[in-house]
Each structure stands twice: as C-alpha cells, then as structure tokens.
Amino acid sequence: MSEADGTPAGWQGGTVWLTGLPSAGKTTIAAGLAEQLSAEGHRAQVLDGDEIRAALSPDLGFSKADRDTSVRRIGFVARLLAEHGVTVLAPVIAPYAESRAAVRDQHVARGVGYLEVHVATPVEICADRDVKSLYARQAAGEISGLTGADDPYEAPVDPDLRIHTQHNTIDESVRQVRALLAARGL
Template sequence: MTEPNGGPAVWQGGTVWLTGLPSAGKTTLARGLAERLKAEGHRVQVLDGDEVRAALSAELGFSKEDRDTNVRRVGYVAALLAVHGVTVLVPVIAPYAVSRAAVRDLHAAQGVPCLEVHVATALETCADRDVKGLYARQAAGDLRGLTGVDDPYEAPVDPDLRIHTEDHTVEESIRHLRALLTARGLS
C-alpha cells in the first residue's frame, strides 16, 4: 500500500478493547478479527487476557486493586504497540469502568485511539458456554470472585460498539467489528 505521494503507507494504530463477562466470546471475536485483518495485510496483535496476565501479572490476585493493576498493565502494552501502527485487539474482562477509563486516557495521551467494545452476552449464556469451567467451579463452591456472579462487572454505559452475541453469528459480529474499525479510520 502506498500513500498518494508514492511513499509507503503509515498504518494508523489503535486499540480495540473487548470487555464482557467470562465466556462472553471476547477472545473468539478478537482472534477472528485478527485473522481477517492479517489476511488484509494489516499489522495486528491480540493481547489475550489470560496469556498476558500469566506473563505480566502472575503475582497478582483478583482483588479490585489487582484487577485494576492488571488492566492498566495490559493497557500500557496495548498503547505501546498502537503508537507503532499496530491494531491491538484486547479481549480482557476489565470489570471496572475506572480501569477502562484509565486505559482510554493513556491512549489519548499517546495520541492513539482506543475503542471500547462491549461483548454483551447474558450471564446464563456465558454459564452455558463455560469455556474454562469457571461457572461450574463457582457453582460447586470451588471458586469465589467470579466476575458477574459474586464479583461485580460494570458494563460500559456508552461503548463504541455493543455486540449481543446471542443475536449474531461470530462472522456477523466480526463484520460489525471490522465496520467499526473502518468508520474510525483504523486498519
């Protein structure tokens, strides 16, 4: 790709933060969108919440303070990549509005966009999916502090996009995400 003046195109980097309950479909959508963007020739990185937590925040627990610290660390890495023209897809629960706002503020200070996507899936659907067995463990009494069950989840009030996964296929949801990126000048 080249610019009108014949020079190489400069990709506009940015972050797409996919927030929602456990098993809402955040990672599925992020990985699907990443495949599509890579096929189109874009620079893209998925910062999966579980993988990044294990690498950067393994010492943290799941208190409100620890969750906030983890989200801010992930947001910092996302902003670093975005500044360098990478489209960063971040499927991380990020249950607290204040933490998500801090990530957006960090991106704004760096001059890169940060879009918030609420993967809005009903708790019952998430529990039925139970990709990691968390809901079953919580029901059995083996897990406490499950976001949306016995720990709070503050759903975004005004996200850039809200995807109701019960109403759309994965491919339809990815098309909505791709349209958001186009509308906002990313990728």
C-alpha cells in the same frame, strides 16, 4: 507507515478493547478479527487478557486493586504496540469502569486510537458456554470472585460498539467490529 513494511498507507494502529463477562466471546471475536486484518495486510496482535495477565502479573490476585493493576498493565502494553502501527485487539474482562477509563485516557493522552467494544452477552449464556468451566467451578464452591457471578461487572455506559453475541454468529460479530474500525479510519 508505508506499503513497503506491510502496512497500507493511512493505517494508523490503535487498540480495540473488548470487554465483557467470562465466556462472552471476546477472545473468539478478537482472533477472528486478527485473522481478517492480517489477511488484509494489516499488522494485528491479540493481547488475550488471561495470557497477558499470567505473563505480566502472576503475582496478582483477583482483588479489585489487583484487577485494576492488571488491566492498566495490559493497557500499557496495548498502547505501546498501537503507537508502532499495530492494531491491538485486547479481549480483557476489565470489570471496572475506572480501570477501562484509565486505559482509554493513556491512549488519548498519547494520541493513539482506542475503541471500546462491549461484548454484552448475558451471564446465563456465558454460563451455558462456560469455556473454562469457571461458572461450574464457582457454582460448586471451588472458586469465588467470578466476574458476573459473585463479583461485579460494571458494563460500559457508552461503548463505541455493543455486540450481543447471543443474537450474532462469530462472523457477524467480527464484521461489526471490522466495520467500526473502517468507520474510524483505523
């Protein structure tokens, strides 16, 4: 890429996969980072897990197999964009290690940068934030299968970065991910 198309020389594009429980802060961090990257002249795109799932996978439920399919579809779109020099920020719960590994493998097989960021917010803090009232609805018996409440979340064992949002401001979390990107040359 060149500076003529708005992408600084040397910037390759890649995917930053932000995984964590509902209301952990994934989308907030991704949006803040996308704003910063855009201000720096980089092409960045947020692929919000809920929005992309609704667009690409409205036929899927929340079984383990359906969640796996949704994650793999989002990963495929992320890789396609990243191959074209876009820094993709994918805030996706992606509760299962196997699905996340498949997305990483897709990227590695094509030589596309991939970083996994675990937004490691404790479930109690997520439930207090409850941005979409999911935890309240689950507690009231209105929904089931909520990741971290009555459905499992397999936390990454060795992510590229682990952020504890209960100890950081949004700006601090964004800075941590931006520093990781800089260190990796993305």
